[in-house]
Amino acid sequence: MEKYxxxxxxxxxxxxxxxxxxxxxxxxxxxxxxxxxxxxxxxxERLKDPTAHAExxxxxxxxxxxxxxxxxxxxxxxxxxxxxxxxxxxxLSRIDKVIFGASDPKTGAxxxxxxxxxxxxxxxxxxxxxxxxxxCARILQQFFQTKRNQNHSRN
Numbered sequence: 001m002e003k004y005x006x007x008x009x010x011x012x013x014x015x016x017x018x019x020x021x022x023x024x025x026x027x028x029x030x031x032x033x034x035x036x037x038x039x040x041x042x043x044x045e046r047l048k049d050p051t052a053h054a055e056x057x058x059x060x061x062x063x064x065x066x067x068x069x070x071x072x073x074x075x076x077x078x079x080x081x082x083x084x085x086x087x088x089x090x091x092l093s094r095i096d097k098v099i100f101g102a103s104d105p106k107t108g109a110x111x112x113x114x115x116x117x118x119x120x121x122x123x124x125x126x127x128x129x130x131x132x133x134x135x136c137a138r139i140l141q142q143f144f145q146t147k148r149n150q151n152h153s154r155n
Contacts, residue, residue, distance in 0.1 A: 003034075004077075004099055004128065004131045005131060005132055007029055007031055007036070007075075007077040007099070008077050008079070008099065008101055008131045008132045008135075008136070009132070010027075010029045010036060010039065010077070011027040011028055011029050011039075011054075011077045011078055011079050011101070011136075012027055012079055012101075012132065012135060012136065012139065013027065014027025014028060014029065014039050014040060014041040014054065014079075015027030015041055015054075015079045015136075015139055016139070017041045018041035018042045018043070018054070019139065019143060021041075021043075021045070021046060022045060023041060023042040023043060023044060023045050023046065024042050024044070024140070024143060025041070025042070025079070025139045025140060025143050026041065026042045026053065026054045026055075026078065026079050026080050026140075027039075027040070027041045027054055027078070027079050028040050028041070028054035028055050028057075028058040028076060028077065028078040028079070029058065029076075029077045030058050030059070030061070030062040030071065030074050030075070030076050030077075030095075031074065031075045031077065032062070032065075032066065032071075032073055032074045032075075033073065037061070037062050037065040037066070037074070038057075038058040038059070038060075038061035038062040038065060039058065039061070040054045040055075040057035040058040040061060041054050041057075042054050043057065051085065053082075053083070053085070053086050054078060054079075055076060055078055055082050055086040055089070055090065056085070056086060056089055058076065058078075059071065059076075059089055059090070059093050059095075062074060062093075063093065069093070070093065070094045071093040071094060071095040071096075072094055072095075072096065073096060074095050074096060074097075075095070075096060075097040075098070075099060076090065076095055076097070076098045076099065077099045077100075077131070078098070078099070078100050078101070079100070079101045079102065079136040079139070079140075080100060080101060080102045080103075080104050080108075080136060080140065081100045081102065081103050081104040081108035081109070081110050081111070081112055081129065082098065082100065082108070082109055082110060083104070083107040083108070083109055084107065084109040084113075084114060084116070086109070087109035087110060087116040088109075088116065090116075090125060091116060091121050091122075091123050091125065092123075094123050095125060096125070096126060097125065097126040097127070097128070098110060098125050098126070098127050098128075099127075099128045099129075099131050100127075100128075100129050100130075100131070100136075101129075101130070101131055101132050101133050101135065101136025101137070102133055102136040102137040102140065103129060103130075103133075110125075110127050110129070111127070111129070
């Protein structure tokens with residue numbers, strides 16, 4: 001198994017923790033020098049915080065671990081393409097690389113809805129997409145299908 005898949009599987013594990021808590025199942029890990037230094041899942045419902053995305057929590061953890069506001073030398077592995085809020089935070093953190101699984105045509109900010117790297121910002125991020133794409137998409141599709149089924153059964 002290549003390293004991209006290994007770390008994405010860890011992000012998927014995080015997403016599964018969110019799924020168990022009825023959160024949108026998105027997971028993220030940040031790697032520095034081949035070591036996972038942060039791992040998180042969405043906690044929007046738990047914290048009642050619209051900014052509690054997996055990526056945002058992982059950025060905070062990694063910055064704390066490194067004792068730095070910069071995540072230079074780090075890579076983020078996340079199960080879905082980051083939104084514009086998370087993409088902005090990733091630029092501000094100066095992370096080197098973002099690797100994501102499933103694209104997000106509704107809110108993705110690394111090429112799907114917009115591409116943050118095309119804006120004239122002070123930092124560009126290397127992007128790799130489609131790592132374990134089907135597995136990453138499947139957990140999200142199953143979550144939303146279950147939600148739709150629950151809503152239909154209530155009506």
